[in-house]
Amino acid sequence: MKNFLYIIVAIVAVVALVWAFCGKSNASQNRTLIAYFSATGNTAGVAQKLASATGADLFAIQPVAAYTAEDLDWQNDKSRTSVEMSDRRTRPEIASRVENMEQYDVIFLGFPIWWGREPSIIDTFLESYDFTGKIIVPFATSGGTPTTADAADSIRQIVAASGTSVPTGKRFPTNVSADELKSWASEWLK
Ligand SMILES: Cc1cc2nc3c(=O)[nH]c(=O)nc-3n(C[C@H](O)[C@H](O)[C@H](O)COP(=O)(O)O)c2cc1C
Numbered sequence: 001m002k003n004f005l006y007i008i009v010a011i012v013a014v015v016a017l018v019w020a021f022c023g024k025s026n027a028s029q030n031r032t033l034i035a036y037f038s039a040t041g042n043t044a045g046v047a048q049k050l051a052s053a054t055g056a057d058l059f060a061i062q063p064v065a066a067y068t069a070e071d072l073d074w075q076n077d078k079s080r081t082s083v084e085m086s087d088r089r090t091r092p093e094i095a096s097r098v099e100n101m102e103q104y105d106v107i108f109l110g111f112p113i114w115w116g117r118e119p120s121i122i123d124t125f126l127e128s129y130d131f132t133g134k135i136i137v138p139f140a141t142s143g144g145t146p147t148t149a150d151a152a153d154s155i156r157q158i159v160a161a162s163g164t165s166v167p168t169g170k171r172f173p174t175n176v177s178a179d180e181l182k183s184w185a186s187e188w189l190k
Pocket residue numbers: 037038039040041042043044072073074081082111112113114115116117141142143144145146
């Protein structure tokens with residue numbers, strides 16, 4: 001009888017531990033993702049600063065075929081980017097997926113401004129997931145274009161059917177401080 005009681009107590013203890021552990025790991029699951037594409041490292045730098053300032057998860061959107069310096073020559077109207085960006089239907093292939101997208105409520109989406117808007121690979125990303133009920137907050141770096149307004153309009157059109165919320169977002173200089181990023185992001189962080 002005593003042994004039986006010990007066994008019951010041990011089972012209850014194990015169940016309680018497992019339950020406590022599961023509860024804790026669910027609670028600590030990140031609800032915010034920073035997904036970014038960066039061809040020459042500027043946006044990557046801002047995205048990494050934003051991730052360390054906010055504790056959000058970080059995902060690099062990487063093309064199957066990396067962009068070479070030649071590909072990025074915007075002065076050549078036959079370069080890969082000139083050709084891709086001149087056709088709104090272009091969808092460059094992405095090398096890997098965010099496997100747990102359903103986990104996230106807020107996605108900060110970073111990219112360089114190309115021809116005044118988001119690169120086509122961002123459009124591929126937007127069409128790769130169901131963003132219903134989520135918020136996508138654009139952020140960008142650029143050579144001079146001061147705003148992400150046109151990119152946000154374009155992103156809104158792509159996710160329109162899902163009713164995803166897309167605020168205008170913001171363009172940052174590469175030397176933006178972690179404090180400034182944190183205070184900007186706080187509007188969407190719970
Ligand atoms: C194909 C191409 C088009 C670009 N178009 C613009 C533009 O319209 N406006 C602008 O201010 N900068 C433009 N840039 C400059 C990039 O936005 C800028 O260098 C950015 O910081 C690069 O970010 P990354 O290092 O993350 O790729 C362009 C760059 C490339 C390669």
